[in-house]
Amino acid sequence: MTDNLFREEVRAFLERALTPDIVRAGELMTSVFADYDATMKWHRALHSQGWIAPDWPAEYGGTGWTLNQRYIFQEECKLANAPSLPAMGLQMLGPMLMLHGTEQQKDYYLPRILSGEDMWCQGYSEPGAGSDLASLITSAVRDGDDYLINGSKIWTSYAQHSNKIFCLVRTSKEGRPQAGISFILVDMDSQGLQVEPIVGLDGTVEQCQVFFDNVRVPASNLLGQENQGWDVAKSLLEFERGGHNFTIDHKKQMAKINKQANSQRDADNQLWSQNPVFTAKLADIAVDALALEYTELRVKGAFEAGGNAGALSSLTKVVGTEIGQRFNELSLEVMGEHALVKQLDALQPSYQGDTIGPDCGLTTMAEYINNRASTIYGGSAEIQRDIIAKRVLRL
Amino acid sequence: MTDNLFREEVRAFLERALTPDIVRAGELMTSVFADYDATMKWHRALHSQGWIAPDWPAEYGGTGWTLNQRYIFQEECKLANAPSLPAMGLQMLGPMLMLHGTEQQKDYYLPRILSGEDMWCQGYSEPGAGSDLASLITSAVRDGDDYLINGSKIWTSYAQHSNKIFCLVRTSKEGRPQAGISFILVDMDSQGLQVEPIVGLDGTVEQCQVFFDNVRVPASNLLGQENQGWDVAKSLLEFERGGHNFTIDHKKQMAKINKQANSQRDADNQLWSQNPVFTAKLADIAVDALALEYTELRVKGAFEAGGNAGALSSLTKVVGTEIGQRFNELSLEVMGEHALVKQLDALQPSYQGDTIGPDCGLTTMAEYINNRASTIYGGSAEIQRDIIAKRVLRL
């Protein structure tokens, strides 16, 4: 099938499956997550279509699409304002299960990720171990056929909606800090496991802290061997960094800011889109975004040629997130005081009431606020630059 | 005398004393130094007026002016395009002689600095010791009543015009590296001393390397005690950092760029001064320059109150030089290809021929090139930030 025909097929599906409430959830996204209910509705729609996991190999339930087709699908979804799907199961745990899981683990868990029956969250960071993950102390001590887990995990996105969590835990204090870490799969309804929501700066909850008080987990829930969790996690971290396509996000941001600039007026009562200083600033960001777009295509090209993102994945993470933040800042200037208005109810896709101020500014401040975290999580901008200096420049 | 009356007196003097060739030398400055001959002519004019050293105490030949008056004098000189006077004698060695010199040294050297009879250069940096001055290795070994100096000094500005050099030399390898350094005054015509000019990127010579091959210097030429040169130098370095008034430079740059923007035309054939993107960029720099101006006034206020620049002197050095560089970059955009034309002859105040391209662009590229060094010398921008982190923020 030509790419254009494929694109039409995707559009036809989106036209049909993306109901207004789902689209509204996509429009109202103020972070990487959309409204939970709408997200799950969209998950199920994709699952019935067989399109829930385009990045998975066909044997595990993937679509068998080419890299180009997957890119087109992502792009069309984002531009049609489909909600993003949480990455933890589909993008993170899934591939690792395929690489490191036993047949039994794969047979059990993978279909449940596809169907949405299991919602996974990621238990890596700890209060004392952020960028320096190797220093984590949450422990798993062998007790018969089980492990007993004690400690806590923080910044576990979506833990409040999840029924499962994959964790890095310390199973040994011998050797290098990385050497004593294991990767384990835990039921969220285990006794002794408690979830405490963390309210974000926009007033909503996306992150949680998860406490483990003698949580008993069968040893068969290890993914990979005991004490080899670091290797499992490392491939995941690489995935988290290299896997995201920022260009698609930027195109959505560009469309949004153009909408704002074509409705709001500047100090001279012109539309902002006619203000030369504004357009120069927008062009400056857009040119950087364009350069990133072709860099992401180079990465894709490398994948197609059987290579990997390598050095460029730290680059796309740093540049992609920083460009996103610059768009947010520029939006703030256009929306002015309208951006101050906090309407958490109107950010729900189910909201039926009146909104205050221009609809195009509804998400501006929350996006600005929430996007500050994008240069912190998944390897901070500083860590990424350390990586480039060390691994690419061999400094 | 009121400040306004004083200002008028200064203006009257400048009107009289600043002959066109001297002004032209000021206009044609492309670095902190002006044409040598014109500079010395101006030095002598100031000396006859008794105004050569406003910052010196009256007993040593200063003017007895208030801090405000000294500021006004500096400002009027710069805005009238008087050439800058080299700092090495008047601003650097002079004050240190007053602090650390013997009566004999003061009686001999200070008047010769005032008259211009001695031109000093500074021998601190070495090829292996730039920012890390304490690691210098040029040695002075006691031999009877003399020292024998061996080694070399680099980045000695104006050495080609100087008859004297003050140096930091190693007199001991014991203890901390700083502990074995002495401060010594050397005649440039000593046997074994050789000056090699270093051609700068603009094609002119401002820096030299000075080689010492068994240069014999009387021990009485030590300034301060043996092995205590670091303390002498430290107060000098502080002075070099805190002493410069960047605002006056910036005003001159602002005037220059306004001239350029009022004569050159943009892609729409408008004067650049009418181009809103250009003016926004200029305003951005001008606002930072204004904030620096009031910061320099705070520093001055602290001096007046008997305090010292303290923390703010690293700030003014970093911000002052970086603002200067931003002006240079913006000038380059306005002058376009005109800035490419290299006319070293036309940069001489004595030049009588035709110049190529607009006169307002004659110095643009050379200033841009030469000003890159401003964030390197006198404690690099990185060193200054280290200092702020350590001394101000106590990190």
Added chain:
Amino acid sequence: MFIEYSEEQTMLHDSADKYLRENYSFENRQAALARDAGFNAEQWQMFADLGWLAMTFEEEAGGFGGGALETMILCEQFGKYLVLEPYLESVVLVGGLLEAGGQTAIKQQYLAGLMAGELQGALAYLEEGHMANPQYVAAKAEVAANGYLLNGHKAVVLNGPEADLFLVTARTGNDVLDSAAGISLFAVPKNAPGLSCKNYKTYDGRSACELQLDNVALDAQALVGVAGEFSELAEPIFSRAIVAVCAEAVGAMDALLNATVDYTKQRKQFGQSISSFQVLRHRMADMYMDIELTRSLLMATAWKLDNGSEDAQQCVAALKAKVGKAGRYVSHNAIQLHGGIGTTDEFSVGHYFKRLAAIGVMFGSRDSHLSRYMQFEI
């Protein structure tokens, strides 16, 4: 120039710092934030008792005759302690405009109450889609029997839900909706028939509302200042308000830098305090420089306003532009260096960040002020 504080000013600074340090902990502040009003009425009363609310009014009006410098001194402390109480809205804006242009009856009715902390005010001057331009006024005031009849809509009226008195801009002449000429200001009591509010909170924890005016009838005394000349009346008050928010910003940035320095010293990663990482050290040095530069501009601007310097307005524009850039730089890096906890509601860092974001968009964007700055001779 340069300024030295008078003894009274130094005392004001020290006593405000002391009072807030002892009585305005972040925990208490968070508790107040959760209230409907979004602030603590008892604190407001204390501010009045301490004389802060009357500080900048003329002595004949019952104030202490303070100027932009006193406003700056107070607001810098408000910024440092993240004070929620509506000093800007009620005192600087409404109080300032009333004092400058209110007719005797209205002044008598409200001014003493504002200073005593008994009454609150809110300025309603923005209209939807035109945040950058207070001179865009579509709301209309028609001359009617014994006064005026107001119709229109006002957006993002800060402190509106708490206001006893609204000052509302409406057009009395000139049909060009964005013309500076022809705008008038009216005092509208909260219970005026035809006035309705839609209340909400702002991201930085203030209360605000949209104001709807349907045939609101006012008597002639409601006019504040000369008819059609709101812009002239407002200029000095907006200048004062810009000094107020910029002083708040400097206080907030200072607090953020201190918090960041402390945090990075304590926080360990890779076996060492993260304050030992040179990149973070230089980042904090840059934050420091931005703050001190902004502070210099702030002090100079306040001083020039009080001394009627001819370049005072230019400094106001420069100041707001500088605060726009510095506020972003400092708050973004404070969050970045705090990492995860900087993004949560329970630590103060994020609240400073949100307040700086709000200040950044208030009274015109950075670019508007840069463009204003260039309109002066430089």
Added chain:
Amino acid sequence: MFIEYSEEQTMLHDSADKYLRENYSFENRQAALARDAGFNAEQWQMFADLGWLAMTFEEEAGGFGGGALETMILCEQFGKYLVLEPYLESVVLVGGLLEAGGQTAIKQQYLAGLMAGELQGALAYLEEGHMANPQYVAAKAEVAANGYLLNGHKAVVLNGPEADLFLVTARTGNDVLDSAAGISLFAVPKNAPGLSCKNYKTYDGRSACELQLDNVALDAQALVGVAGEFSELAEPIFSRAIVAVCAEAVGAMDALLNATVDYTKQRKQFGQSISSFQVLRHRMADMYMDIELTRSLLMATAWKLDNGSEDAQQCVAALKAKVGKAGRYVSHNAIQLHGGIGTTDEFSVGHYFKRLAAIGVMFGSRDSHLSRYMQFEI
């Protein structure tokens, strides 16, 4: 997209790199710089013999049919080795315009010579005070017996002193001096009566001149392209030229980063290699990112130009703007990290810096290109 190099393209890249590495040392380059011409005529002949000068001409004209990608591949190497020879001026600009619009006689007279390295060209299109706008043309071409009579002045004609042939813009119609319509291009031999040059060097070591035309009489065959339609003729050639200088910039930035990485590893201060300082490490990481981003944009632009993509022109504007920013960032920091020696004439770093500065001002400033970029639908 995305591009893969053909086998021929890979060979071109590798052989250019190899030839220059072996034959174009910095010392030789500095020796050539000191010559009057500012370059090495023997090198130029070698470039011709290697087929580089003919690379991008059509096969029927005796070339090898290369496009923007081949231009890019060559020029990136020229940038990497700081090649002084006037490939841009003689081949890309003059060769390109002649091939696109030259009349048969002129083509026959010059094109083969240009490709063979025997003749040189220079484009004279800028006028004083209007560097940002090639469409400002005050020079006039009047129709005269059998041809044209040219009068006017042209500024900053790169490679002028070495040129056997000038291509000169002059206005044949339309009295609006900055109108795109009515500009024509003429081939003027260096010995044409009435033509005079004032020669000089540029800061980046090129030779250039100001051109004076006093009643220069040309026959009708001297017209290049359609009368009055220079702008249309030139657009694709300027696009190619922008790719050429931007590729040169990428090569130069690459060389600067490599030099900086090497230098910081060797240079010791405070008892350690300065490459161990995190601030410098991150600076180099940022240099790397800027270079790779620019490279991506460069490759895409060249590819799009060769493939006639409808967004090719938009990419050209984006590319030149990006090079403006990245070239400054990379070269400034290369000098900063080299410290003193970066500011001297004897090390290569400063020469890369000056070439990047020159590229930054050529063919329109960063802001002009950003503004052009926004004129396309995005």
